Amino acid sequence: MQLALTLLAKNEADVIDANIAYHLAAGVDFVVATDNGSTDGTREILERYETEGVLRLITEPSTDFRQGEWVTRMARLAAEQGADWVINADADEFWWPRAEDLKEAFERLPGRYGVVHGVWRPFVSRPDDGTHFAERMTTRLSMQAAINDPTNPFRPARKATHRAHPGIRVRDGNHDVEGAPLVTLHGWYPLEVFHLPLRSREQIETKYAGGARRGLRFVPDEDRMDAAADPLVVDDSERERGLGENLLVEDTRLRDALRTLAGTEQLGTEPEFTREPLAFPRPSVVDDALFAVEAAVVAQADEIRQRRQVDDLERRLQDVEALLGVRIQRRLQQLLTRRPT
Template structure:
């Protein structure tokens, strides 16, 4: 079985090498990546993996967040040109994890042929306030509820059988395709989500994401509402205060652990450290683990 991952990325140099190395180690055979105008070193990291023969790099400079169009193109390439049997459409801050601890390939290969999609729930990893250093050392607490700002559960992602005519909907949460078949009723894969790795990274994401959403007239105001709300806070100078209220304190961490909403989870930290010397590109992974990959455009 051949598993191909698609990746749409912009200015994610602090995480993208770790994400790539994890998925290669977890059974992904090849990656189709689209860079959306990165200026922080992300392109150079992706080009390094392309030179290693495990990634095809596409460039999409338009700043209008046409995610559905770009991810659909990659998913179709995965099927038509890269021989995929299964496809995962991922973001740079997602670490897809087989629940049985073996490999993503094993989790998908056992499914009967009539099942063409597999839901993958996301759970946020959040920072332990007692820890410092690069994000893999700090994001070691898993939020079992993982609620968005309006109080609902953050959406699942979905893996699917390869289809040259697939259509991936905006957000990578839904698909359309004549060959998809039934949805597997179990959830053999979870997604460990690390969207909030530092205030600087978060504020930059909100800045570029808010601008891109506003530049796409085809997206309604309800799409990306959380980005839009935080972009308004960025513009009026209240974003950092809002961000800090969302971070764990020593007291809220203890309360969450006692109530069972939070659990310690060092899987990503351990996995990346295990890969430090055996990674395809050890120097790229080391830069993430040591925090030296973080840089911004002038």
């Protein structure tokens, strides 16, 4: 089995090395990456992996952020390169298997299914003390603290992964795929997606400054830093209160995995990672039960989003019907006024 990872990156130098090293150690065979005009050293890191023969690099200079189109291009290239399964990830996402490794998670899937989802695990931003992001960001939002605001970066969500296919189309956000005869398996989540979008003030300013139409979409461009990024930082007192109220969960799995790859008890600011395969612990019965409860929240959030879409469609239809009614009435009036007396 060949497993491919696609990555779309722009100014992600603080996380991209850890991301690629982690996924290669978790079972990924090769990476297809697109660099969208990085200026912070991200491209140089990608080129290093390209030189090592495990990554195919695409340069995308466009300033018009077309995520779905670019990820679709990478997913189709992965299929051409012989992939059996494709994970479409952002640079700040780490896919964690609820199995021995990523490949086993997919091998357990019945053959008739071609699309499966992972549960998004949003990790909250912590005060930047200059240490490695994985050392600081060990607290994530509990899925029981359901947030159904579609613009909130910490809302319950799922991400799609799929069998490789030359006709696949990946939708914006990588939440769903279409355009290929692949059956989706609903309600079973063999993967978790650790999401760490806001890692430091410097990272946020580098990535989002200049009105980039990605991330932090929930506030106007000119207010993104002060009105959104800073208030989302969870300090120690807020963290303790959130843990006590079961709104937050302590989760050190990513930190521990990266420590293992770096061969150190604590990650430095620029760790060097090995390619040694990671050993993932199998979930216990209790873990599976707790995970099932949290996964149910994702399903509920999907229902709410679908209901919103239906409501929006109904409003649009009503507008069209009203417009048609007005036009028909006007046409009848015109015909009546033209009748000979």
